Amino acid sequence: TGSHIDTQPTGGKFDGCFGVLAGLEVMRVLDEHGIETEAPLEVVIWTNEEGSRFVPVMMGSGVHAGLIPLEKALAATDRDGDSVAASLARTGYAGDVPVGSHDFGAYFEAHIEQGPVLEQEEITIGAVTGSLGLHWFDVVVSGQEAHAGPTPMPYRRDALKTACALVSDILTLADAYQPNGRVTCGEFNVHPNSRNVIPGQVRFSVDLRHLEPAVLAEMHDQLKALCLKHHAANQSDKQRVDIELIEVQHIPPTPFAPELIEMVRSASQELELSYRDMETGAGHDAVQIAGINPVAMIFVPCEDGISHNESENAEPSDLEDGANVLLLAMLKRAGIVSTNTDDANATHNTAENAQ
Structure with missing residues (x-):
């Protein structure tokens, strides 16, 4: 699970960051309750999802998925002629692990909706079924x-x-x-x-x-x-x-994995949260990863549907609900081996403690 932390020139503090922090909170809660999963869980922060400085957009996930050649990504320059390669080297983020060498089995991404539908319909969770194509x-x-x-x-x-x-x-x-x-x-x-x-x-x-x-x-x-x-x-x-x-970039319409979408739905039901199926009109790292792994996204409402704007906002209770759904969906996929707590309802309680 994960998302991105790069932003737009007038971006807010929830787009991308919520998905990263929700993933970190899932890991903390599982650790606090001593829950071991059959499959290991990880949090990822993707590079240059927004494309506001460098194109192509969704660069880190696109390179990982083999959709964007590494050489093309590293050679991309901003308006001042600064390249991705030079920027990574200068900031100390030019890693030594071969790109694409780290494999995983499924990917969940929590995110604010960036649109008005959930708030207008007074629904807490969006079970994202796929994305619009982008050209x-x-x-x-x-x-x-x-x-x-x-x-x-x-x-x-x-x-x-x-x-x-x-x-x-x-x-x-x-x-x-x-x-x-x-x-x-x-x-x-x-x-x-x-x-x-x-x-x-x-x-x-x-x-x-x-x-x-x-x-x-x-x-x-x-x-x-x-x-x-x-x-x-x-x-x-x-x-x-x-x-x-x-032509700069073309990403076709992308359906997400039905079995993972159902896990998002069932997690919402177990937590007694309202939900609806919906598509995303925005590009996300999940869209790139969908080409190589099963993918699902979890949307929560954002105030007035505003995003890519400094006034971007989301209610803490909605963010908590989204993190809880992420937790339960990941547990459904990864499977539980054991727990060190005596609480028979430990799995449910971990969701209640996710903030």
Whole structure:
């Protein structure tokens, strides 16, 4: 079990961190009650899940699962040209254990929902059945820098003007694919980013998501068509602007393991907690691990469904309930060998003591 502790530029204190701390609390509670499991239990903290500084996203789990080549991950650079390899070496986290050499049998991840459903429906636990597919792109719109004063409007190769029109169309792309379609343009870089210079290049991100692979592919086709349309419309000699679409990462829709999902449901029932099945619209390390191991996720509500925001919040009682479900689900999977306590209900009591 585990999650990540890296965050977003305006991230809160629960996204990822809750899953790591819940896993640590499970280990402490089992140790306090002298409970030995048939299968060993471990907590993992994955590197660069968010991708806010380095891409590809979900990097540590992706490399472990063999979905991202180690060399590609280490060579990734941030906006300042600093690489993952250099950063790991500088901070002392460049380990010597071969990547992917540590095997395990199943993976549970506790997490805040990062959406409004559980809170709005007054449900405590989300038994996550799988994730939406994710397709990331960079769009590069290239014109020509020029002086803002002497250059008349008809003679401008304004990359930002074209980018704005394109973004406006892209942001309506998912409207026809509800309720599971998502589109986001969240990162923009304008060059040279000077008040009195016409922008010569704009680079922005596009994030497409959907639950069905065929629909996600159709949304990708729509994105390509929009880029071609705006490129063709801006090819006059005096105002030529070029558009390039670059694929960054593709993670298909991912179902989770039915037997582990059922363990989350049954743990919720035993603890008399309300629960519902649900998909996740966010990317998680569990999505990468699902390609090599059985996986399940446990969601708890977050206030107003807000995440990737410093106001991100969750009720202590909900976090406790999520940790309890994690504990019981892991025990169901790992099996109990023995306990050093005389309490016949030790297993249930360990859940009550998880904080």
